[in-house]
Amino acid sequence: MNGLTMSQAGFGSLALAAVVVAAFASHAGAVGEEKVELTIGGGHETDPRDRGRPVALVAGALGVKPEVFRSAFSQVKPAPAGTRPDPAQVRRNKSALLGALARHGVTNDRLDRVSDYYRYNPSRGEMWPVEAAAGYATIRDGAITSVVVTRAGSGYNSPPTVSIPGHPQFVLKADLAFDRDFKKNGSIASITQAAPAGPSR
16 A cells, blocks of 8 residues: 555544544534525615605715705606607706706716616616625524625615524614715615514504
């Protein structure tokens, strides 16, 4: 056996097995610790005041607060549903909107780009661009020890629902971040454990 005795060969096999077991244990985590992939859904709701417009995302991409965009948009007179807008009215709407936003550093080109990016037709089942977020929770001894966001995602206009499969007792809350960068706008900044709702009285 290439100069090895049977006892030496057996010792070598045992040593290799010990190395493999140790390596596996280092990836398995502490005894009793469980890592569970999060379920993240929704986050595409819009404020009833905005009539389907993802104002939080639009405002974030423009670098203004949602209230500023809503105030500016209040000067716009959209065409009745099912009708084509009159070109003259389109120009007036654009002028009114830009007039209110220009003082906040919004240019005509930026307004066009953001409007085009988040334009969608819900009646056709369309959705503005969205990248799903992902993460996991680590649970040990019946408690959450950490929640990690592995992919922040983008395109969340409202906080998505976050849950841990198999652990309905935990309530999680997602906080969003908005940014001029489309790929960061409406992303998940953090996920924290929220206190469960108390009994109703």
